[in-house]
Amino acid sequence: MLLQTILVIILLLNLRKETKGKNGLQQWDKLIITAICISAALFVLHNVFLPVSGLLIMFSYGLTATVIYTVYTNTLFTSGKALINAFWPLFVLNFFEDVISIIDKPFYKSWRNYLEGAELLALVWMVAMLIINNKQKKALEKERKINEEKEKEYKITEQIKAQLEVQVKERTAEITQQKEELQKTLHELESTQSQLIHAEKMASLGELTAGIAHEIQNPLNFVNNFSEINGELLEEMKVAIEKQDYEEVKALINDIADNEKKINLHGKRADSIVKGMLQHSRTSTGQKELTDINALCDECMRLSYHGLRAKDKTFNAGFETKFDEQLSKINVLPQEIGRVILNLCNNAFYATNAKKKTAGSDYKPVVSITTVAAGNGVEIRVQDNGSGIPQQIIDKIFQPFFTTKPTGQGTGLGLSMSYDIITKAHNGTLQVTSQENIGTTFFISLPY
């Protein structure tokens, strides 16, 4: 009996570890404390009121059974089950001993020693179990702490993640805005570029106007003069007919016919110049047409030469045309190709002019344009014996806005536009070789 109440107190104290100081479990805690008090009371009462010890013993076992029942039926005390396992043998032995001592005292007395031995064993069992239990509990506690730590870390990670997500959203919005701004800028740049291309076209047209005037003036002079002469010759013919000098009439007729041919020729020449000019100023229709490359080259070379002459009176250079007469017409955008040739000729003349300023009087500036029927297309060469292009910048000359000319004299778009026209619009190639102070040659190759 003595032992039993102590055991119950130990059990209850152990159980209380689960409830002590925990929110929401105060009621259980109170209940356990009450049970402990009752046990302590039983312990005292048992020693004081020996006569009613049997009743007290029963009460004590009732309390024990209530505790065990509560532990087994309540999920709150899962760890309490293992604890009770430690107490079972002692409880059973105690119960057995107390029951026997009440029912059959002599039997109890003769078996007392054995019972006490068994009790000792049960006590050892209990202590061992409690130690093991404690250890397990500590291990569990450790694990729980680790889990808690992990949970904490997880929560922190989650927090960081949420923070990052917000940041990512902010950054994304920023980047989207930047992208939109860039797109807008790009759009503006594109429209500026097309304006510049137009300006470049107009600028080169302006340069050419004077040259074109000269070019038209010459054939028109011939047309006027030859037609006047024909008028005179016809008057002479009247006289010759009257004189019946038919030899003279024949000679006059031949002259008139020749002059007529010349009028026609120069008329056509003026016509083609005007057409060329119109072609140059017109925006490209995007339609390729069969074009006589020789005629186009000739026209552009002359326009370039006279244009520069009109601009700079001191400018002078020889120009040669070496045309492959066997060249067949090819499908190109004539005004675009014309612009390229014009541009290359302008550059060539510019280079010879630059060299002339430093070279001696023996220097004879010459620009030549050559056409050759290559295997699978036409090659056009524009060659000059001018100042040449330094090796360190030769790779840059086709880049937009690259120019060696003083500010205001060149847009830096001529060659880059030429490059695009030849390579993108015609699948051709535009190449350059140059030696400083010796000259430069541009090779255009256009496939059939």
Added chain:
Amino acid sequence: MNILVVDDERDVQTLFEQRFRKEIRSNELKFAFAFSGEEALAYLNQHDHEAVLILSDINMPGMSGLELLDRIKKKYATPPPRVMMITAYGDAENFNTAKSLGADDFLTKPVDFATLKDKLKTIES
């Protein structure tokens, strides 16, 4: 009178030959033609002092008319042939340059042959 016409346009020869066909036939005038400044100088070297009058265009590829004028006036000091310049522009700049280089007279394109004939007559007389 021997006249050397310098112009890069080849049809100028036909034009002059027809315009002056009467004068040529009657041997009043004799024409020679050069199609560049270089050719003109070569001709003058070969036919020293034959040309009394040189009619030169200013705008020509290679040696320009002004350069030709300069060379002629410097080389043929005594007596230099008369040089008449023809220009498509007839602007003050070319005019003044030619004048300072010693050009004797000017014609503007389109050449008025009646004026030219009058000028030639004045020179002859």
